[in-house]
Amino acid sequence: MRAALIQMPVTEDKGKNIETACRRLQEAKARGADIAVLPEMFCCPYDNACFRSYGEAEGGEARRALSGMAAELELYVVGGSLPELEGDRVYNTSFVYGRKGELLARHRKVHLFDIDVEGGQRFKESDTLSPGNAVTTFETEFGTMGLCVCFDFRFEELARCMCLRGARCIFVPAAFNMTTGPAHWELLFRQRAVDNQCFTVGVSPARDETASYVAYGHSIAVDPWGSVLRQAGSGEATLYADLDLRRVDAIRRQLPILSARREDLYEVREL
Template sequence: MRVALIQLAGGSGDKKADIALACEKIREASAQGADIAVLPEMFCCPYETSAFRSYGEAEGGEAQAALSSLSRELGLYIVGGSVPELEGDRIYNTSYVYGRDGVQLARHRKVHLFDIDVEGGQRFMESDTLSPGSQITTFETEFGTMGLCICFDFRFEELARLMALRGAKVLFVPAAFNMTTGPAHWELMFRQRSVDNQCFTVGVSPARNESASYVAYGNSMAVDPWGTVLTRCGGEPCIQYVDLDLSRADSVRRQLPILSARRTDLYEIKEV
């Protein structure tokens, strides 16, 4: 299964141009044999709370229509980063997944809103504008079950574990860590979640734009179930490709049984 990690210099302030850029890079990935193309969080919207409503769209909006049409045309899966989704007076940070036929396979609304205030570092309050989602998201492909969450969601091991318990062998994470949290936690988080859940993790970030009010870390990466970093971008716009053999997850789980050895008579993580 070939995955394209598309680290875009989006959020330019021109939504149409950002969508066109994303489509151009997805076409490039398709030409390189990608089965799944993954975009960053807020790929066609500045990552600013004041921008979410004006750049937002309702179900079936401009960005969604473009990605659905392109997935059908090219015959590949698209994990569509995320966009501000408008529903009534609410705004969600939402990721859509499209199958090879262009049909929407999944919709994940970011469950854990990014409200942080790091002393001497980054402050950001998504809850000033956004509403939280309320579902754990997995979807099916011919390769197996995949999990999906967005950025701050990934800090919560319970969410990753529940996706793994549903059978997910790959967790896709459109994300936008910043220059405070990224250097400290980005690689650590992806390796940690891969090792804990014995699955592949794929994180795709916007490219770094030093002139933006919120500077993304970049460093999109894929990690295998043993915690090995398979590929990684720097800060600049790029596409990285990685070929994932999902039987590797089965092999690691067999050799080092963690999921199957849990003491559910003593403790339990379960969906509610």
């Protein structure tokens, strides 16, 4: 399965962002991609002041464009994420479209990015966004895939639930920053891959030093052994990672961790 990791710039012009995404999807198809992944908030500046005004309900401009491109190109599209409007709520939502443009999955970010790192980044998504509450997987001809958004990936339980459902790769549209990115980005993608014996793919916006929130970049693909297959720098780039999903089966067979029955290993006693 060839995955295209589209690390694109995100501007204040929503239409331009959508045009950039569509052009990159066309390029990905021309390069033989089976699935293309966009970054978190690919059509909206990552800023609480923007989420509601850039948001869209069902049938919105960005969602129509992604579905149309998936159908036109016969390409799986993991549509990064965008602000989804429902009633008076705004969600940070990733939509996945199949080769016919059909909606395969919708993941509303469960763990909102509320942090205050001393001497570093402070951000509170919960000032504007509402959380989702679902474990999200979707089916392809390559098998089951997992999906989460950025801060979700810090929670091992969510990744494990996806893999217990059969996920062979976890896709993560994300926008780590210049505090958390250098410290934890590669570490987390390698760690989750090893813990769950699966591929992990993280896609970030390109870095813009003039933005109110500066993304780290470094979109990444990691195999189930924890080896980094591809990793970008900070600028605009599209990476292509060929994921041999037979490697998931081989590693799970050689190191039967994920399939081990916990109740067979540990005796539970009341204190």
